[in-house]
Amino acid sequence: MSEANQQPEMMSGGAMLIRALHDQGVKYVYGYPGGAVLHIYDAIHQQDKVEHILVRHEQAATHMADAYARATGKAGVVLVTSGPGATNAVTGIATAYMDSIPMVIITGQVMSHLIGDDAFQETDMMGISRPIVKHNMSVKNPADIPMMVKKAFYIAESGRPGPVVIDVPKDMTMPNGRFPYHYPTEVSLRSYNPVQKGHSGQIRKAANVLLSAKQPMIYSGGGIIMGDASNELRELAQLLGYPVTNTLMGLGGYPATDKQFVGMLGMHGTFEANNAMHHADVILALGARFDDRVTNNVKKFCPNATIIHVDIDPTSISKTIDSHIPIVGPVKPVIAELIEQIKASEQKPDAEALAAWWQQINEWRERKGGHYKTDNSGQIKPQQVVEAVWRLTKGDAYVTSDVGQHQMFAAQYYRFDKPYRWINSGGLGTMGFGLPAAMGVKLNFPEAEVVCVTGEGSIQMNIQELSTCKQYGLGVKILNLNNGYLGMVKQWQDMNYESRYSNSYMDSLPDFMKLAEAYGHIGITIRHIDELEAKLAEAFSYKDRLVFIDVIVDPTEHVYPMQVPMGKMNDMFLSKTERT
Amino acid sequence: MRHLLSVLMENEPGALARVVGLFAQRGYNIESLTVAPTEDKTLSRMTLVTKGEDKVIEQITKQLNKLIEVVKVIDLTEGAHVERELMLIKVKAPTPVREEIKRTADIFRGQIIDVTPTSYTIQLTGTSDKLDAFIEALSGMQILEVARTGVSGVSRGEKLLLV
Numbered sequence A: 001m002s003e004a005n006q007q008p009e010m011m012s013g014g015a016m017l018i019r020a021l022h023d024q025g026v027k028y029v030y031g032y033p034g035g036a037v038l039h040i041y042d043a044i045h046q047q048d049k050v051e052h053i054l055v056r057h058e059q060a061a062t063h064m065a066d067a068y069a070r071a072t073g074k075a076g077v078v079l080v081t082s083g084p085g086a087t088n089a090v091t092g093i094a095t096a097y098m099d100s101i102p103m104v105i106i107t108g109q110v111m112s113h114l115i116g117d118d119a120f121q122e123t124d125m126m127g128i129s130r131p132i133v134k135h136n137m138s139v140k141n142p143a144d145i146p147m148m149v150k151k152a153f154y155i156a157e158s159g160r161p162g163p164v165v166i167d168v169p170k171d172m173t174m175p176n177g178r179f180p181y182h183y184p185t186e187v188s189l190r191s192y193n194p195v196q197k198g199h200s201g202q203i204r205k206a207a208n209v210l211l212s213a214k215q216p217m218i219y220s221g222g223g224i225i226m227g228d229a230s231n232e233l234r235e236l237a238q239l240l241g242y243p244v245t246n247t248l249m250g251l252g253g254y255p256a257t258d259k260q261f262v263g264m265l266g267m268h269g270t271f272e273a274n275n276a277m278h279h280a281d282v283i284l285a286l287g288a289r290f291d292d293r294v295t296n297n298v299k300k301f302c303p304n305a306t307i308i309h310v311d312i313d314p315t316s317i318s319k320t321i322d323s324h325i326p327i328v329g330p331v332k333p334v335i336a337e338l339i340e341q342i343k344a345s346e347q348k349p350d351a352e353a354l355a356a357w358w359q360q361i362n363e364w365r366e367r368k369g370g371h372y373k374t375d376n377s378g379q380i381k382p383q384q385v386v387e388a389v390w391r392l393t394k395g396d397a398y399v400t401s402d403v404g405q406h407q408m409f410a411a412q413y414y415r416f417d418k419p420y421r422w423i424n425s426g427g428l429g430t431m432g433f434g435l436p437a438a439m440g441v442k443l444n445f446p447e448a449e450v451v452c453v454t455g456e457g458s459i460q461m462n463i464q465e466l467s468t469c470k471q472y473g474l475g476v477k478i479l480n481l482n483n484g485y486l487g488m489v490k491q492w493q494d495m496n497y498e499s500r501y502s503n504s505y506m507d508s509l510p511d512f513m514k515l516a517e518a519y520g521h522i523g524i525t526i527r528h529i530d531e532l533e534a535k536l537a538e539a540f541s542y543k544d545r546l547v548f549i550d551v552i553v554d555p556t557e558h559v560y561p562m563q564v565p566m567g568k569m570n571d572m573f574l575s576k577t578e579r580t
Numbered sequence B: 001m002r003h004l005l006s007v008l009m010e011n012e013p014g015a016l017a018r019v020v021g022l023f024a025q026r027g028y029n030i031e032s033l034t035v036a037p038t039e040d041k042t043l044s045r046m047t048l049v050t051k052g053e054d055k056v057i058e059q060i061t062k063q064l065n066k067l068i069e070v071v072k073v074i075d076l077t078e079g080a081h082v083e084r085e086l087m088l089i090k091v092k093a094p095t096p097v098r099e100e101i102k103r104t105a106d107i108f109r110g111q112i113i114d115v116t117p118t119s120y121t122i123q124l125t126g127t128s129d130k131l132d133a134f135i136e137a138l139s140g141m142q143i144l145e146v147a148r149t150g151v152s153g154v155s156r157g158e159k160l161l162l163v
């Protein structure tokens, strides 16, 4: 209310819920109706500010909301019914949780007096979601709804972001209810106060250690993206002249085409990034969590390194790898302060040591360890497709991916120069993420080129969303790297099970071109290397249309480099016949 | 090492489930847990006994603090503190051993709070070790039932756990 003396509007719980979303600045809600949320859907129908996007499966709604958050840093909103609606959303909630993505999920619930009676479509969503949310809450009184919405967004978006579930029993949204509506401008919780800045003494220590380094590495993760700190990271790295590596989640946090970028690190990281990490004497970890897909064997991890770890979440620090200089705080102000300290210091980076270090790194680079090789069979290598799309889209597309070999090829060969552009499920590794994620981005950035890099296995996990794309005119480009196999599973079977392909071959694949056409889209099939560029160009020339590009690729290709299990950071397989 | 953690949290439904869930999910061990509202009805205080290496305890403390409803966590075993547990123990008390049981209870400063011709229910307060010792002392008797509350504790002196 703008006027203090104005009477607050009287509204039902359902109407307040939607109004609160609008007052929070929400434009789209992704969801699917059902009995427990019908009052809310009726409230949606009676206004035109918040638009509802009707998916074909609740999982897709969660990934759409999630991708919106990954592309903007703001929480996406999901609305689903109780029981099966809520359980269908679980995979998407867990996906967001693992990658620290802000999201608000409104789940319907049976009437409060029926809770606990095994009522129709009752499921204990508070219990089910507890381990996969940042927080959850259940509405006990309709009058609380505006404050709960405010709280949910505040919790989801502040500190280390994450999903928040609001469970809404049906009787909380009764259309005949009348409650005074007021959307709070602020919220404060005595039990939740995320840190706003880092400890200056620790930052000073970090600056000194960084300036004394001889073989430094900056290792940055998804925190740089969600913490909106890529400008600060670039300034810091360029001020020091130190090499930068990004995690899978951190790609785009530092421009991939910059000469100080040594590529992704970890299980499928570059030869140079993993070697540089292993030999580093100082590692500055920024918004990264030393995940097991990065460190390989923690006992053998970077034996000579002094580790400076900046993270907003204290539980991330010294969880798997002990940190010598921990700094708890948001990366943005911490890096800014680090830059100031470094500028103010008398000491300068050791130019001689740094030159030697870069020479070493460049030698590693030149070895092109694990790079793919082409032949003249005419068969298309999946990596070539990603490189071609990178050229065609001038490196400026939003790229979403599913999970498997294609995901790693996208991460390795699409060089992201900007944050918020690479959208993939890193922590949970959710097949089925790619298409709905692309839809979430395209809806919110209709002018942008949005490419979903997928595999014939993954795409079938949410293929029904082709219908949603038609309904809302979402012209995404689906790039299906079709190797006829659950390729990543097959790769592990090749490497560890003497090529016994237990259930990794998918027989009876659909004709994707016809399938796309059946949904009212355009389908293109590409089989030969000679037609790759032209057909891709054609596909991308259909500006506002969804084009399903089915590219038949070499089914025998593996992702390299690949760290040797239980080994050091730089123990890697570089091809089917070479290892370090 | 054994640690006694005191947790101050919002007195809301679900808060306890979150703490218990956290321990189960992350494989932390709980020896005992007790919880009840404090003098401020909006807050509950929980005391947890857990065992683990320092690194694990550090993670437990941080993870507890991360729960939205947790207001504060302290490790009582880091400083001087007092801790108590209460036990109700029901033993068979036939005539030949009735006196002996009573004597043993007196030595431990236990109180007999319920009496039947054939049994005693004894209430005993103390550290967990003392309660264990009492059970040990009654080992010749027929113990019918034991109910223990789990450990509760506070810091000694001026140190307080407040919002």
Ligand SMILES: Cc1ncc(C[n+]2csc(CCOP(=O)(O)OP(=O)(O)O)c2C)c(N)n1
Pocket: A402, A403, A404, A405, A406, A407, A429, A430, A431, A432, A454, A455, A456, A457, A458, A459, A481, A483, A485, A486, A487, A488, A489
């Ligand atoms: C929902 C789900 N189920 C199973 C897996 C395990 N998994 C990881 S990669 C993969 C194969 C993916 O196949 P495809 O989409 O064809 O991609 P490719 O590896 O062939 O590029 C599987 C089954 C998963 N990540 N997610």
Ligand SMILES: [Mg+2]
Pocket: A404, A455, A456, A457, A481, A482, A483, A484, A485, A486, A487
């Ligand atoms: Mg495949």
